[in-house]
Amino acid sequence: MEKEQFVSLVNALVVDLERQKQLSDLGIDIELSESYGAIEEYLESVLDLHPDECYGDDLSYFLYEADCGNKWRPGMITIQGKDMPLRDVEDLWKLITFSQFEPSVS
Numbered sequence: 708m709e710k711e712q713f714v715s716l717v718n719a720l721v722v723d724l725e726r727q728k729q730l731s732d733l734g735i736d737i738e739l740s741e742s743y744g745a746i747e748e749y750l751e752s753v754l755d756l757h758p759d760e761c762y763g764d765d766l767s768y769f770l771y772e773a774d775c776g777n778k779w780r781p782g783m784i785t786i787q788g789k790d791m792p793l794r795d796v797e798d799l800w801k802l803i804t805f806s807q808f809e810p811s812v813s
Contacts, residue, residue, distance in 0.1 A: 708753050710800055716746050717766070717796045721775045754803055769799045 723743045730737055750766055773779045776794045784791040786805065792798045 708750075713750070713754075713800055713803075714796050716750055717769075717799060719743075720746055720770060721796070724770060724775060765799065765803050769793055769796075769802075 720743060723740055727737060727739055747766065747770075751764060754766070769775065773783070773793050776796075776798065779793045779798075781790055781792075784793055784802070791802055791805075793802060
């Protein structure tokens with residue numbers, strides 16, 4: 708998968724999550740769109756992401772735990788002693804592609 712396609716698809720997920728949060732703040736509860744689930748499953752399968760027991764995979768961690776990068780703080784993710792930013796979709800791409808080529812990363 709090319710970076711541009713990845714960024715576009717993840718940005719679609721981010722927009723859907725933000726829309727859901729805005730409506731929830733107004734007291735309107737909605738489910739995420741069907742396209743959200745389809746895009747998430749597609750990305751997980753194409754990128755061969757393997758969830759761990761604590762955080763899920765990098766994509767899920769970015770979307771939910773890090774709130775699409777909004778909750779990222781220095782030191783949250785370190786790889787081989789080096790801080791790995793997760794502020795936005797570009798950083799997520801770097802993390803996923805780095806993880807694919809570095810088998811010792813945990």
